[in-house]
Amino acid sequence: MDTPTASPQADDTAADPSQGIARQSTLSPAIARVIPYGRHRQVAFAPQATVELLERPELVDVPCAPAYSLGLLSWREQWLPVIDLNALLHGQTVGTTAPPYALVLAYQAAAGEPLAHGAIGLSTLPVFTAVSDTQMCAYPDDNPCWAQLALSCFQHDGLATPILHAGRLFAQYHAPFPHAAELTQASV
Amino acid sequence: MTFPTSAPAPSRPTLHGNYVLLRADNLRLLLPQHEVGALAYLETAPDAGDLPGQFLFRNNEKLAHSRFVALSEKMKPMRDFPAERFVYTTLGHEEDDLLCWCWSQVQILPESEISPQHLPPVLRSPGSPITRFTELRGKVVFLCNARQLRQYALDLPN
Numbered sequence: 001m002d003t004p005t006a007s008p009q010a011d012d013t014a015a016d017p018s019q020g021i022a023r024q025s026t027l028s029p030a031i032a033r034v035i036p037y038g039r040h041r042q043v044a045f046a047p048q049a050t051v052e053l054l055e056r057p058e059l060v061d062v063p064c065a066p067a068y069s070l071g072l073l074s075w076r077e078q079w080l081p082v083i084d085l086n087a088l089l090h091g092q093t094v095g096t097t098a099p100p101y102a103l104v105l106a107y108q109a110a111a112g113e114p115l116a117h118g119a120i121g122l123s124t125l126p127v128f129t130a131v132s133d134t135q136m137c138a139y140p141d142d143n144p145c146w147a148q149l150a151l152s153c154f155q156h157d158g159l160a161t162p163i164l165h166a167g168r169l170f171a172q173y174h175a176p177f178p179h180a181a182e183l184t185q186a187s188v
Numbered sequence: 189m190t191f192p193t194s195a196p197a198p199s200r201p202t203l204h205g206n207y208v209l210l211r212a213d214n215l216r217l218l219l220p221q222h223e224v225g226a227l228a229y230l231e232t233a234p235d236a237g238d239l240p241g242q243f244l245f246r247n248n249e250k251l252a253h254s255r256f257v258a259l260s261e262k263m264k265p266m267r268d269f270p271a272e273r274f275v276y277t278t279l280g281h282e283e284d285d286l287l288c289w290c291w292s293q294v295q296i297l298p299e300s301e302i303s304p305q306h307l308p309p310v311l312r313s314p315g316s317p318i319t320r321f322t323e324l325r326g327k328v329v330f331l332c333n334a335r336q337l338r339q340y341a342l343d344l345p346n
Contacts, residue, residue: 060328064316081308170310
């Protein structure tokens with residue numbers, strides 16, 4: 001199992017500082033925005049990576065798109081990709097109705113490039129929480145994707161909460177990740 | 189810590205040409221006009237054919253050798269013929285193409301200017317015929333060509 005770095009900040013934040021969770025000082029905790037996205041599942045983003053929360057987003061379905069796609073969203077004269085985290089990370093089927101919320105995320109595709117944006121569909125509202133080094137923990141063991149998509153992980157409300165890098169989410173197509181059940185079967 | 193500003197709206201290339209808008213319910217496809225054959229109207233719905241997703245007219249001598257396909261919004265042939273597909277076209281240049289593609293709407297757009305943009309990579313499946321889109325009269329339409337559409341819809345090899 002991949003072990004995240006002990007600090008909420010990781011190497012990628014040098015290339016894309018918007019994704020790291022910055023502390024005000026060495027003594028004060030960092031802040032993260034926690035996103036519940038399924039039953040007993042949640043991830044987090046650095047607050048500066050979360051740009052805007054939209055209610056009742058109007059989505060345009062994209063034909064032939066991956067199973068985790070929710071479509072395109074018109075936002076500030078741009079069309080943003082919208083994805084479903086539960087579908088992307090755990091192969092759950094996307095619902096037939098649009099999610100009640102969409103959270104717009106910002107990232108840099110490469111160092112020095114302007115910000116790009118994508119969005120994730122949400123059923124519940126995200127929350128802010130303070131994060132300290134003592135909360136750092138290993139990634140959940142339900143999916144090997146965390147090392148690819150996350151910067152680090154912390155314990156929050158009894159759940160291991162990976163801190164995702166928005167750029168890694170939106171920069172490319174994602175083939176289906178093997179899930180815990182498949183991993184268990186493969187090891188038998 | 190300061191962060192870069194959002195990306196400025198990119199200048200997109202403008203394409204000029206004759207296009208045809210094909211609508212299958214909420215799916216809107218934009219093809220070059222030369223890739224879409226003449227349209228015709230269905231007076232009645234066809235009957236189920238021998239192959240799933242293909243329909244035919246058993247008692248119509250003129251259309252006896254034609255097979256009709258109605259795409260879903262996921263660009264796959266539908267098993268039940270939808271009632272509102274009253275217009276059909278051929279696709280591509282094949283002279284012996286007896287496949288007729290049925291639509292909710294066919295709109296010819298002569299001498300049009302469109303500014304397509306690329307679909308975000310995260311929404312592009314491998315093998316998808318859809319890589320660009322644009323806005324037309326307030327609606328998002330997806331650019332496609334006849335060959336790719338046929339290959340994808342009928343699971344034909346590349």
